[in-house]
Amino acid sequence: MAETLKLLKDGNKPSLLAAFVNAFLGIIKGAAFFFTGNVAMFAEMMHSFGDAANQFFVYVGSALSKKAPNEQFPGGYGRIVNLVCLFAVIIVAILSYETIKEGWHHFLHPSTESKGMLIALSVLFIGGVLEGTVLAKAAVEVLHEAGQEKAGLASIPKAFRFLNRAKPATKLVFMEDLVATGGNVLAFSAILIAHFTGWAQIEGLVSMIIGCMMFYVVGNVFLDNARGVIGETDQEMLNRIAHLVLDDPNIKDIVRLEVIKEGEFLHVELVAEANPELSLAYLDDVRDHLTEIILSQKGVTKVTILYDEDDGEMTWVHIGDRPPNLPQK
Known part of the structure; x- marks a missing residue:
């Protein structure tokens, strides 16, 4: 037990922070959906709960991956974080499907009017601020792991260039919160458009878009971690x-x-x-x-x-041009 607690202290901090933030947002978005019946809010609730579960599993996996090698596993436990990420995306995939299904139903049958617009907008605004903050912290962590200097507000666009140098857990948090922040903006816009134009189908359409964005993260993260489980060459x-x-x-x-x-x-x-x-x-x-x-x-x-x-012949031919300097420890 003491060893496990020690390992958890070294887990991926951005994923733990993101898990708590998304759990909180899932609760308040769920409450907002209950009082307003807004389908875009339902999509965001599912998204937040999916991200919370996902990122908590990733945090635990990143911690356990640091366990020292032993006789049974002489190669260490490094790939366990890839296995956990693969398990976590299954949860997100299920919630993505439910989000798209609910959005499609509302798109075809938009007769049910949502209410409590100010409640929904307030919750989405809070969600955008909190998830945007987590995204910014994840971007800084991506740059840190790539040996780059943080760049203030420009850290988020700069992080895209070095995303492949980030740890699997950090990359997952960055991508999920990027989609989550975008989802908040879309849901916020959909509620305003539906209110002022009467186009109720927009909320169902946005719900499906958010679900598809979640599926994009699922596919990307699945492929990355499947390669990691097999043993990818850097x-x-x-x-x-x-x-x-x-x-x-x-x-x-x-x-x-x-x-x-x-x-x-x-x-x-x-x-x-x-x-x-x-x-x-x-x-x-x-x-x-x-x-x-x-x-x-x-x-x-x-x-x-x-x-x-030495056989007197040069056979190594996979070097190519000298790569740019990589960061030291």
Whole structure:
């Protein structure tokens, strides 16, 4: 129990914050839907509750993924965050379907008039502010994990450029709250349009749009984490490490280099060709030096280096142009 509590302290903080915020918003949106009968508010309620459950599971998964390797799982628990994210998107997918179904029903039969416009607008305004705040914090966390400086109000658009460098949990929170903030704006607009124009179908249409936005997050997150469960290569980091290894004059060639994403971490396996005339003691020092350099790279937590005899031919051809400098730890 003590170990679990210690791990939870190191869980992804943006996802925990987002879970609490969305749970609160789900409750007040549910109350607003009960008093107003507004279908756009129903869509937002489902969206908030789905995000809350999703992000809480992600927080727990990100914490458990930091559990130390043991005899049963020598590779560690890094990929558990990917498994949890896959489970979490199932919840969002179900709520997305219910949101679209309810929106379609209201679009076809818009006869039921909603009431309490000011209540609905007030709740959506509060939701927009809170979810926008969480989105901004998630954007700052994305930039931090990518080794970039935060940029104030420009942090959100800037975060898009570095989203692939963020941890799975942080990326999920950013995408979900981006959709949630947009959903609040759409629902707010739909209520105003329906009130002033009498076009009641707009609320059902917006509900379906919000549901489709939720499905987009489901698909994107599912594909990202499915690759993570299988063991995706970080190509950019692989190229950088290849350059660092070949910059060492004692390394003549690379036989095999793998940089595998293990949840939030990177594991490196290297088989390099070295001069056979070098002593084992000297090569051991070279291994220690390379291990230290590779471990200093962002996200790398495990390095395995093996040697092979130099065959006199250069076979490593997957380097390409030198990539831009990646952030250090």
